[in-house]
Amino acid sequence: MEQYLAVLIFLLVGIGLVLFTFFFARLIRPSNPYKAKNQSYECAEQPIGNSWIKFNNRFYIFALIFVVFDVEAVFLFPWAVAFGKLGLFALIEMIIFILILVFGLYYAWRRGVLKWV
Amino acid sequence: MGLIKKVPVYLEKVPGGGIVSTSLDWVFDQSRASSLWYLLFGTACCAIELMATGASRYDFDRLGMIFRASPRQSDLIIAAGTITKKMAPRLRLLYDQMAEPRYVIAMGGCTVGGGPFYYDSYAVEKGIDHIVPVDVYIPGCPPRPESLLEGCITLQNKVKKEKMKDWS
Amino acid sequence: MDRDELTKHLTELFPDKIELLETGKIEPFFLLKNKDDLVAFCKAINKDEKLDIDYLCCLGGVDTGERFEVVYNVASMKKRIRFDFKLSFKYDGAEVDSVQEIWPAANWYEREMWELYGINIRNHGNLKRFLLPDDWDQGYPMLKNWDAPDFKRMPEVE
Numbered sequence: 341m342e343q344y345l346a347v348l349i350f351l352l353v354g355i356g357l358v359l360f361t362f363f364f365a366r367l368i369r370p371s372n373p374y375k376a377k378n379q380s381y382e383c384a385e386q387p388i389g390n391s392w393i394k395f396n397n398r399f400y401i402f403a404l405i406f407v408v409f410d411v412e413a414v415f416l417f418p419w420a421v422a423f424g425k426l427g428l429f430a431l432i433e434m435i436i437f438i439l440i441l442v443f444g445l446y447y448a449w450r451r452g453v454l455k456w457v
Numbered sequence: 458m459g460l461i462k463k464v465p466v467y468l469e470k471v472p473g474g475g476i477v478s479t480s481l482d483w484v485f486d487q488s489r490a491s492s493l494w495y496l497l498f499g500t501a502c503c504a505i506e507l508m509a510t511g512a513s514r515y516d517f518d519r520l521g522m523i524f525r526a527s528p529r530q531s532d533l534i535i536a537a538g539t540i541t542k543k544m545a546p547r548l549r550l551l552y553d554q555m556a557e558p559r560y561v562i563a564m565g566g567c568t569v570g571g572g573p574f575y576y577d578s579y580a581v582e583k584g585i586d587h588i589v590p591v592d593v594y595i596p597g598c599p600p601r602p603e604s605l606l607e608g609c610i611t612l613q614n615k616v617k618k619e620k621m622k623d624w625s
Numbered sequence: 626m627d628r629d630e631l632t633k634h635l636t637e638l639f640p641d642k643i644e645l646l647e648t649g650k651i652e653p654f655f656l657l658k659n660k661d662d663l664v665a666f667c668k669a670i671n672k673d674e675k676l677d678i679d680y681l682c683c684l685g686g687v688d689t690g691e692r693f694e695v696v697y698n699v700a701s702m703k704k705r706i707r708f709d710f711k712l713s714f715k716y717d718g719a720e721v722d723s724v725q726e727i728w729p730a731a732n733w734y735e736r737e738m739w740e741l742y743g744i745n746i747r748n749h750g751n752l753k754r755f756l757l758p759d760d761w762d763q764g765y766p767m768l769k770n771w772d773a774p775d776f777k778r779m780p781e782v783e
Contacts, residue, residue: 384547
């Protein structure tokens with residue numbers, strides 16, 4: 341139970357440090373906004389149109405594939421640490437797990453989503 | 458908000474606080490003067506001299522000055538080149554979109570007072586101090602790179618004399 | 626073809642409409658006497674086989690103080706001919722036809738002429754301001770009698 345308390349304190353101090361830095365800086369620094377300064381920058385012309393544009397969905401697909409393989413890595417780490425004490429059964433099972441995910445990678449590769457352009 | 462502007466006021470009241478205040482002034486001024494990043498703003502022939510000064514023989518980087526493409530990231534505009542009446546509101550908008558502390562160098566005859574276009578020109582703004590507040594004027598048509606470096610060093614000396622209580 | 630051949634050819638094509646001006650320049654400089662002949666003249670020199678004028682180098686207005694003039698510099702890329710010609714007309718009713726169907730480069734030159742001199746261009750289709758600032762309200766700057774509060778002329782030197 342004490343270990344979880346340590347994690348909670350870590351979390352709160354981490355968040356608090358960031359928030360404290362932001363608010364302290366906001367308190368200290370001089371601030372002088374006016375209308376021309378806050379306008380969005382368009383090479384000194386008056387801005388035309390909206391600055392929210394549609395972004396390409398290749399960003400989403402890359403993020404998705406990254407999450408899948410990151411979770412796979414999370415599963416691999418405890419297995420690698422406890423590898424010495426586990427038997428042949430754990431090795432075979434992990435190889436099957438990795439093969440399923442390699443098949444997913446092969447599918448994504450052949451679909452062409454790994455090319456950026 | 459903006460409490461740092463009150464710091465020198467309170468420091469003066471404390472005995473011995475004046476030393477802290479001037480030391481803080483020195484630190485801020487040295488840091489600002491040694492890294493004046495300038496906006497790439499070149500309209501005409503003086504821009505070529507600006508590029509030559511930024512190149513290898515007369516280097517700007519040894520004074521800490523790097524060019525930036527956006528006014529949001531720069532604290533100096535070197536207005537190099539003729540500013541016409543059509544360009545004037547755009548220069549003003551660029552100056553407005555810079556964050557304080559911001560400085561302006563008027564480089565070349567056209568920005569100082571019209572230059573060769575002072576007579577017989579209907580379209581040239583005769584001097585950019587009608588548009589933006591100028592800190593250093595560098596005459597010349599175009600000024601040699603040594604002149605431009607001298608102007609930048611003059612600006613650095615001006616920055617080093619600032620005090621915290623004059624901050625805007 | 627050199628200067629004399631060119632003069633002869635043009636006076637044969639357009640009897641009585643064109644006049645050679647002695648200005649001392651290398652390229653011959655003609656005066657088109659009637660500005661209504663402009664489009665016909667330009668079409669003819671564009672289609673003629675010996676002249677084949679396909680390049681309008683420049684087009685500009687002149688304010689001499691009493692009359693307007695419009696000067697055209699034309700050239701032929703294939704036949705290596707260059708010459709200039711001008712129109713001259715009074716201030717009242719200053720209107721010129723557009724030659725942009727013959728040489729598309731005339732589009733912007735005529736727009737500039739309209740914007741700076743006030744010479745109206747018929748059949749242009751796009752007379753919009755593009756050189757002067759958007760809120761310009763001080764007239765036509767290139768006229769000899771134009772003035773503005775911050776406009777200074779070069780003083781005479783004795």
